[in-house]
Amino acid sequence: MGMTMTQKILAAHAGLESVKAGQFIEAKLDAVLANDITGPVAIKQLPGMGATEVFDKDRVYLVPDHFTPNKDIKAAEQCKMMREFARGQELTNYFEVGRVGIEHALLPEQGLVVAGDVVIGADSHTCTYGALGAFSTGMGSTDIAAGMARGYSWFKVPSAIKFELVGQPQGWVSGKDVILHIIGMIGVEGARYKSMEFTGEGVKYLNMDARLTICNMAIEAGAKNGIFPVDDITIAYLDGRAKREYTVFEADADAEYDETYVIDLSQIKSTVAFPHLPENTRTIDNVGDVVIDQVVIGSCTNGNISDMEVAAKILKDRKVADNVRCIIFPGTQNIYKECIQRGWAETFIDAGAVFSTPTCGPCLGGHMGILAAGERAVATTNRNFVGRMGHVESEVYLASPAVAAASAVAGKIAGPEDL
DSSP states (O other): OBOOHHHHHHHHHHTOSOOOTTOEEEEEOSEEEEETTTHHHHHHHTGGGTOSSOSOTTTEEEEOOSSTTTOSHHHHHHHHHHHHHHHHHTOSEEOOTTTOBOHHHHHHHTTOSOTTOEEEESSGGGGGGGGGTOEEEEOOHHHHHHHHHHSEEEEEOOEEEEEEEESOOOTTOOHHHHHHHHHHHHOTTTTTTEEEEEESGGGGGSOHHHHHHHHHTGGGGTOSEEEOOOOHHHHHHHTTTOSSOOOOOOOOTTBOOSEEEEEEGGGOOOEEEOTTOTTOEEEGGGOOOOBOSEEEEEHHHHOSHHHHHHHHHHHTTOOOOTTOEEEEEOSBHHHHHHHHHTTHHHHHHHHTOEEOOSOSTTTTTSSSSOBOTTOEEEESSSOOOTTTTBOTTOEEEEOOHHHHHHHHHHTBSOOGGGO
């Protein structure tokens, strides 16, 4: 029996001719990632492991993005620890405020993850990099510490689900709608510890930003990772930015999958996930009358340049509703700068939105957008659990940038067609 794309990558990094689902392996790591919440925990573990230095100063990435710019003294101390560790270890890739970005937007942009990589990160949305044809997954901080020290980690080889994408998305439908549709279909445990492998002729209609969004939310279906094949779109993205050579892996024709789903992209509508799970989805024509208090456009899920473009198109010459707070934060400083150069920053401000530096703050209820009891938010983020963005009695509705921007104008959940 042949191997899936994920299994081939893991086999190569384990130095094995083949692996099979359920097998335990030790694999070489191409990159290890941590942020300002999880990084300090890992750093504290290293002395107890007898580690005085990281395995490779070029392959350990520290990105303080969650509570930055520092929201309080504790956040400042966390970042200070990371800063001093990065200096002491002479890490090449430590991203301080001013050159920082949201980690899962920043690393692809900087060419720090490439096709064929094995990447672990102390953040569940590390699965984002599957869009580049890499195997990437989140782990706890202790495992990350071991990876920082050794350059190897253990894995249980996942089985896989194939999602054969056909057709072309219509109208304002985006990658966010695709993954919300899939999660609504299979549930938040539908791919538990499995690889979600996306294939089919419909892949060519998804740009890199859409693929990054889809893989980012693979974890919301319980998946170990999400992954796309490496095609001309991937290569065009990697060429000119990749910091090292990359390897293209392809699934075998006789690879074994637990299930196969055919997803017709042309039939997907704008989709909203209602509280309090990403699987609780409804299409835009079935949302009803849901008045909102806040809109958040950005995050590691939808803070890319095409997401900003959609928001700007909808907000151009329009105003955010009087009863709504609209917060927009691009994924990286480069995207922030491009928004300024293209005039979108002015569009956002003229519309009555807040245009912020890259940060994870609003997404996890950390800072810059906390919800009070009874408040509702439409967000392009990835989770809408109880209390995710603030008070346990607040509500989060997950949606695409198009729906989020339209909702900001309408003062209730709406699609662009409703304006």
